[in-house]
Amino acid sequence: MRILLVGAGGVGDAIAKIAARRTFFEHLVVTDYDVTRAERTVAAIATAHGADVSGRFSAASIDASDSDSVRDAVVEHGATHVMNAVEPKFVPAIFAGAIAAGADYLDMAMSLSERHPTEPYARTGVKLGDEQFDRATEWEQAGRLALVGMGVEPGLSDVFARYACDNLFDEVDELGTRDGANLVVRDQDGDEIFAPSFSIWTTIEECLNPPVIWEKDRGFFTTPPFSEPEVFDFPEGIGPVECVNVEHEEVLLMPRWCDARRVTFKYGLGDEFIGVLKTLNTLGLDSTAPLTVRSPDGPVRVSPRDVVAAALPDPATIGPVMTGKTCAGLLVTGTKDGRPRRVYLYHVSDNEWTMANYGTQCVVWQTALGPVIALELLAKGIWSGTGVLGPEAFPSEPFLELMQADESHGGYGQPWGLREDEIG
Amino acid sequence: MRILLVGAGGVGDAIAKIAARRTFFEHLVVTDYDVTRAERTVAAIATAHGADVSGRFSAASIDASDSDSVRDAVVEHGATHVMNAVEPKFVPAIFAGAIAAGADYLDMAMSLSERHPTEPYARTGVKLGDEQFDRATEWEQAGRLALVGMGVEPGLSDVFARYACDNLFDEVDELGTRDGANLVVRDQDGDEIFAPSFSIWTTIEECLNPPVIWEKDRGFFTTPPFSEPEVFDFPEGIGPVECVNVEHEEVLLMPRWCDARRVTFKYGLGDEFIGVLKTLNTLGLDSTAPLTVRSPDGPVRVSPRDVVAAALPDPATIGPVMTGKTCAGLLVTGTKDGRPRRVYLYHVSDNEWTMANYGTQCVVWQTALGPVIALELLAKGIWSGTGVLGPEAFPSEPFLELMQADESHGGYGQPWGLREDEIG
Numbered sequence: 001m002r003i004l005l006v007g008a009g010g011v012g013d014a015i016a017k018i019a020a021r022r023t024f025f026e027h028l029v030v031t032d033y034d035v036t037r038a039e040r041t042v043a044a045i046a047t048a049h050g051a052d053v054s055g056r057f058s059a060a061s062i063d064a065s066d067s068d069s070v071r072d073a074v075v076e077h078g079a080t081h082v083m084n085a086v087e088p089k090f091v092p093a094i095f096a097g098a099i100a101a102g103a104d105y106l107d108m109a110m111s112l113s114e115r116h117p118t119e120p121y122a123r124t125g126v127k128l129g130d131e132q133f134d135r136a137t138e139w140e141q142a143g144r145l146a147l148v149g150m151g152v153e154p155g156l157s158d159v160f161a162r163y164a165c166d167n168l169f170d171e172v173d174e175l176g177t178r179d180g181a182n183l184v185v186r187d188q189d190g191d192e193i194f195a196p197s198f199s200i201w202t203t204i205e206e207c208l209n210p211p212v213i214w215e216k217d218r219g220f221f222t223t224p225p226f227s228e229p230e231v232f233d234f235p236e237g238i239g240p241v242e243c244v245n246v247e248h249e250e251v252l253l254m255p256r257w258c259d260a261r262r263v264t265f266k267y268g269l270g271d272e273f274i275g276v277l278k279t280l281n282t283l284g285l286d287s288t289a290p291l292t293v294r295s296p297d298g299p300v301r302v303s304p305r306d307v308v309a310a311a312l313p314d315p316a317t318i319g320p321v322m323t324g325k326t327c328a329g330l331l332v333t334g335t336k337d338g339r340p341r342r343v344y345l346y347h348v349s350d351n352e353w354t355m356a357n358y359g360t361q362c363v364v365w366q367t368a369l370g371p372v373i374a375l376e377l378l379a380k381g382i383w384s385g386t387g388v389l390g391p392e393a394f395p396s397e398p399f400l401e402l403m404q405a406d407e408s409h410g411g412y413g414q415p416w417g418l419r420e421d422e423i424g
Numbered sequence: 425m426r427i428l429l430v431g432a433g434g435v436g437d438a439i440a441k442i443a444a445r446r447t448f449f450e451h452l453v454v455t456d457y458d459v460t461r462a463e464r465t466v467a468a469i470a471t472a473h474g475a476d477v478s479g480r481f482s483a484a485s486i487d488a489s490d491s492d493s494v495r496d497a498v499v500e501h502g503a504t505h506v507m508n509a510v511e512p513k514f515v516p517a518i519f520a521g522a523i524a525a526g527a528d529y530l531d532m533a534m535s536l537s538e539r540h541p542t543e544p545y546a547r548t549g550v551k552l553g554d555e556q557f558d559r560a561t562e563w564e565q566a567g568r569l570a571l572v573g574m575g576v577e578p579g580l581s582d583v584f585a586r587y588a589c590d591n592l593f594d595e596v597d598e599l600g601t602r603d604g605a606n607l608v609v610r611d612q613d614g615d616e617i618f619a620p621s622f623s624i625w626t627t628i629e630e631c632l633n634p635p636v637i638w639e640k641d642r643g644f645f646t647t648p649p650f651s652e653p654e655v656f657d658f659p660e661g662i663g664p665v666e667c668v669n670v671e672h673e674e675v676l677l678m679p680r681w682c683d684a685r686r687v688t689f690k691y692g693l694g695d696e697f698i699g700v701l702k703t704l705n706t707l708g709l710d711s712t713a714p715l716t717v718r719s720p721d722g723p724v725r726v727s728p729r730d731v732v733a734a735a736l737p738d739p740a741t742i743g744p745v746m747t748g749k750t751c752a753g754l755l756v757t758g759t760k761d762g763r764p765r766r767v768y769l770y771h772v773s774d775n776e777w778t779m780a781n782y783g784t785q786c787v788v789w790q791t792a793l794g795p796v797i798a799l800e801l802l803a804k805g806i807w808s809g810t811g812v813l814g815p816e817a818f819p820s821e822p823f824l825e826l827m828q829a830d831e832s833h834g835g836y837g838q839p840w841g842l843r844e845d846e847i848g
Contacts, residue, residue, distance in 0.1 A: 194706045279703040282618045284735040293726050293734040295714065300724040302717050307731045310717040311708040 001025040001379040004079035004103070006064050006094055008032040010316045011108065011151075012085035013041045014360045014368035020045045020053050021407075022372065024379040029077045031062035044359070064090040070097025079103050081378070083371055087202065088112055092131055095146065099135075104144055104378070106371055108151030110249050113209060120210050121224040127212065128252050132388050140387040147374060149390050152328045152347070153179055153265075154249035155370035156391075156403075160330040160345040160416075161250070163396035165258045168343055172260040172334040177250045178344070180234040180241035180268025181326035181363070183351065185318050194276070195313040197322065197363040204286045204305060207269065207277050211245035214255045214263040222247075225281075226274055230266060234327045235419055236348045241268035253390035260334075280308060319361030325350045326363050329417075342421040347403075347414065373403055373412060425449040425803040428503035428527070430488050430518055432456040434740045435532065435575075436509035437465045438784045438792035444469045444477050445831075446796065448803040453501045455486035468783070488514040494521025503527050505802070507795055511626065512536055516555055519570065523559075528568055528802070530795055532575030534673050537633060544634050545648045551636065552676050556812050564811040571798060574815050576752045576771070577603055577689075578673035579794035584754040584769040584840075585674070587820035589682045592767055596684040596758040601674045602768070604658040604665040604692025605750035605787070607775065609742050618700070619737040621746065621787040628710045628729060631693065631701050635669035638679045638687040646671075649705075650698055654690060658751045659843055660772045665692035677814035684758075704732060743785030749774045750787050753841075766845040771827075771838065797827055797836060 001024065005012055008030050016030050030038040038059035046054035060077070063069040064086045070093060074082060082098040084091065084107035091111045098105035110129030117125065132148055139146050149155060157177045165172055185195035196203055210222035226244040233240045248265035255263050269277070280286045285308055290301040329346025349366035358365055374391070377383040383394045391399075405411020425448065429436055432454050440454050454462040462483035470478035484501070487493040488510045494517060498506060506522040508515065508531035515535045522529035534553030541549065556572055563570050573579060581601045589596055609619035620627055634646035650668040657664045672689035679687055693701070704710045709732055714725040753770025773790035782789055798815070801807035807818045815823075829835020 275699060276703050276707065279700050283700065283732065285709070285732065287735070290720055291731065291734045293731050295724060295726045295730070297725060300719060300726055301721060302719045302724055302726055302731065304731055304735050306719070307715065307717050307726065307728055308707065308709065310715045311711070311728050 001081055001375065002077065002079045003028040003081050003083055003375065004074055004077055005030050005083045005085060006062055006070065006090075007084070007086035008037040008041045009085065010360070010364035011367050013037075013044075014358065014365050015083065015085055015371055016041045016045060016057065017048075017358050017360065018365075018368055018372045019375075020049050020057070022376060024376040025056070027056055027058070027077075029058050029060055029073070029079065031060045031073060033061065033063060035059060035061035065093050067093040067096040067100060070094050071100040074098060074101035074103045081106065081375060083375065084108070085371075087199075095132055095135075098146070099139060099142060099144055102142070102144065105146040106150050106374060107148055108155060108367060108371060110148050110154075110252070113212075113247065115210055116222070121222055124212055124220045124222055127220065128247065128249050136388040143386050145378075145385050146388045147378070147391070148388060149249040149253050150374045151367045151370050153177055154253055154391070155374075156328055156347055157250050157330050158253050158391035159370075159396045159399050161254045161258045161332075162392040162394070163400060164330065164332040164343065164345060165260070166396065169332060169334040169336050169341060172258070172332060174262040174264065174331070174333045175250075175254050175258060175260045176263075176331040176333075177248065177265045177329070178232045178234075178243055178268065178331050179266070179328055180232060180238055180243060181324060182234075182238045182241075183322055183324035183326060183363070185313070185322045187321070193313070194272075195315070195318050195322075196273070197315055197318065197326070197361060199309070199315060200312055201305060201309050204277065204280065204308075206246050206248065207267065208281055208286055209247040211247050211265070212251050213245065214251050216261045220251075226278070228266070232266065232268060232331070234268065235344070235346060235417060236325060236327065238325055238327055238348075242271055242274065243268045244274060254392060256390060257392040315361070315364070319351065319355050319359070322351050322361055326366060328366060340423045342423055344419040344421060345416065346419070347416045369403070369412065369414060373399055376402065425505055425799065426501065426503045427452040427505050427507055427799065428498055428501055429454050429507045429509060430486055430494065430514075431508070431510035432461040432465045433509065434784070434788040435791050437461075437468075438782065438789050439507065439509055439795055440465045440469060440481065441472075441782050441784065442789075442792055442796045443799075444473050444481070446800060448800040449480070451480055451482070451501075453482050453484055453497070453503065455484045455497060457485065457487060459483060459485035489517050491517040491520040491524060494518050495524040498522060498525035498527045505530065505799060507799065508532070509795075511623075519556060519559075522570070523563060523566060523568055526566070526568065529570040530574050530798060531572055532579060532791060532795060534572050534578075534676070537636075537671065539634055540646070545646055548636055548644045548646055551644065552671065552673050560812040567810050569802075569809050570812045571802070572812060572814060573673040573677050574798045575791045575794050577601055578677055579798075579815055580752055580771055581674050581754050582677050582815035583794075583820045583823050585678045585682045585756075586816040586818070587824060588754065588756040588767065588769060589684070590820065593756060593758040593760050593765060596682070596756060598686040598688060598755070598757045599674075599678050599682060599684045600687075600755040600757075601672065601689040601753070602656045602658075602667055602692065602755050603690070603752055604656060604662055604667065605748060606658075606662045606665075607746055607748035607750060607787070609737070609746045611745070617737070618696075619739070619742050619746075620697070621739055621742065621750070621785060623733070623739060624736055625729060625733050628701065628704065628732075630670050630672065631691065632705055632710055633671040635671050635689070636675050637669065638675050640685045644675075650702070652690070656690065656692060656755070658692065659768070659770060659841055660749060660751065662749055662751055662772075666695055666698065667692045668698060678816060680814060681816040739785070739788070743775065743779050743783070746775050746785055750790060752790060764847045766847055768843040768845060769840065770843070771840045793827070793836065793838060797823055800826065
């Protein structure tokens with residue numbers, strides 16, 4: 001396996017660093033629009049592991065917005081697999097570039113949605129991933145695999161869905177991804193500051209788009225943003241966090257391979273963050289359309305959302321001043337042996353641990369873990385397939401075993417949890 | 425009296441339009457950095473009142489940031505009075521230009537404060553108006569008058585303070601300005617939208633600066649923003665609105681001429697607006713320091729506060745789509761004839777009325793009323809003085825009588841209210 005990693009931002013950098021401890025691949029080319037970022041990742045691997053390991057890595061530049069640039073890079077480096085680690089707006093170009101060059105493809109977020117033109121908060125328009133699934137036949141006929149939504153959420157959450165349907169339930173009522181954290185960022189004086197751990201640009205996109213829900217009797221439908229608030233109790237000391245519906249890939253993926261009555265995604269944004277996003281929307285500061293604004297250099301054109309992003313700390317830099325844990329998981333309700341059951345399957349990532357072991361903050365690190373495990377399963381032939389497939393199209397047990405096993409036993413040393421909730 | 429009006433923004437335009445119905449002055453020159461704005465105001469007066477009236481008005485350009493430009497304009501137009509109607513950051517230049525040319529001066533907001541370098545939320549640094557009062561001797565010696573803070577708040581509120589101390593109380597406990605409104609702005613579809621009726625730039629400045637309070641035993645001190653929240657019941661159907669301490673000129677002016685134990689200013693921002701301001705502060709979007717931001721034209725430098733202002737509707741344009749009333753007033757508590765008393769003195773401005781009668785939205789119109797009345801009292805010699813004086817340095821009765829009297833009896837036809845609250 002020769003991997004072309006597209007993007008050396010936070011997640012791309014972490015993928016390379018996690019992969020550096022594994023031997024399943026022959027070579028990994030770290031690419032970025034800014035080649036110095038790719039070189040920095042490779043240099044960090046050389047420092048941490050020496051030349052023997054870093055010799056399996058190289059750096060190159062790429063234009064992720066141009067499918068020809070992606071195709072040419074695949075050919076030049078003899079890549080067998082393209083690992084997409086950039087913003088989802090680049091999905092179509094990278095997806096097209098991979099198949100044009102005859103490579104397999106993985107991503108962690110699917111092609112973007114477009115809201116329904118007249119009833120955005122009731123009906124879906126173009127759904128997340130539609131552009132990719134519309135080309136499934138092309139991938140099948142080429143004998144190539146596109147494994148889409150293979151991060152942590154989507155990704156690990158979808159693996160949990162497969163596991164729950166196969167092993168824990170006879171009938172599933174709801175597959176409900178629930179994501180929450182107790183992360184806190186402090187300034188030099190130790191005062192808590194507002195600093196999202198993930199790109200505010202992407203978070204605004206996700207959270208202000210109409211959330212999508214799937215129901216067996218009704219199909220896909222949407223609601224207004226922040227709908228169905230619910231306080232969910234997260235494990236390992238995180239505790240209760242206010243969660244709301246958010247548009248997310250799991251809702252589009254799980255119904256294709258798992259039998260459930262309802263599929264949802266709720267994000268534990270918390271009161272404060274929900275308030276911030278609502279205010280940005282009320283003031284039009286979430287907008288990507290450029291405004292004309294006075295400046296010291298005369299009138300300039302900027303998009304308010306870019307200004308919001310520029311005003312906040314860079315999520316890539318907050319790792320050292322952040323404390324707490326983030327939890328990705330799936331709440332499953334249904335019946336087993338005729339009795340109602342409610343289970344939460346989860347993985348917790350502790351910022352102190354990821355910083356100490358990888359120099360990477362925990363949200364980014366947790367996102368990067370799943371793709372490396374999936375690549376290893378594909379490299380070993382444990383997972384295989386053609387067409388456009390989600391994580392739940394593959395057997396879950398090998399993934400969860402490899403993730404959980406100690407490093408001394410060839411695993412990734414990342415235990416996952418199963419909480420059996422009492423039915424009230 | 426020949427008046428040089430500096431600024432043809434919302435308030436300056438309204439001052440000229442109110443003055444157009446009065447005969448106390450010989451000539452009024454409307455000036456602005458952008459002379460076309462001044463010309464528009466004069467043209468509107470010509471349309472409404474004909475050439476006989478508009479012949480007493482002319483338009484000219486001015487640079488309000490340059491005291492020489494102000495001095496030269498005073499000399500050129502033979503102005504006896506300079507009426508400052510621009511942003512408070514221009515106060516020092518206009519104030520200096522007026523005395524340099526030997527003219528009297530009026531404004532509606534005083535020179536800006538600077539927070540205490542180490543204890544901003546406990547102690548005052550440079551206070552509002554300090555720069556002006558520090559030069560009081562210079563004005564006295566020149567025999568010239570600077571009447572500062574003569575809008576509605578400060579302005580009418582200070583007139584009310586004088587009136588209450590002279591006529592309604594033996595001993596005053598608190599002079600508490602309370603400002604509130606029930607204004608609503610709707611979009612084309614009739615949906616309520618977020619659109620402040622006053623410059624968001626100035627509102628952020630006022631509301632996020634440390635509020636100042638005066639107490640007889642303690643002197644001036646400050647608190648954190650949004651302190652001492654209180655639901656105040658406003659009259660004439662406006663009803664209860666959440667008010668918080670805000671830095672405002674009344675607190676600096678009233679203790680100089682009125683005897684009270686405590687002086688405060690609370691602004692009825694309401695829950696939503698307080699939340700918006702807190703969020704802007706949390707995200708650093710209130711900042712005036714330029715940030716480097718990506719744009720369609722490459723990286724540009726803009727201040728986040730300017731972007732927030734650009735993203736919101738222009739307050740000057742929302743008059744036609746706004747409904748409701750705004751109330752400016754003063755809550756006075758104390759004793760009269762040995763019994764406790766609580767009185768609210770107020771003036772209400774209805775947007776429907778100001779739009780129909782002046783084509784001006786009510787908040788701006790209400791601000792413009794006081795300066796014209798004060799100019800008329802000065803022109804007639806009913807008010808006179810030298811030095812730097814606040815509205816409460818002058819007898820309140822002639823002001824309130826002229827404001828209240830019908831237009832057919834030579835007044836402004838603007839009744840004010842006195843609500844006697846029961847002591848619980």
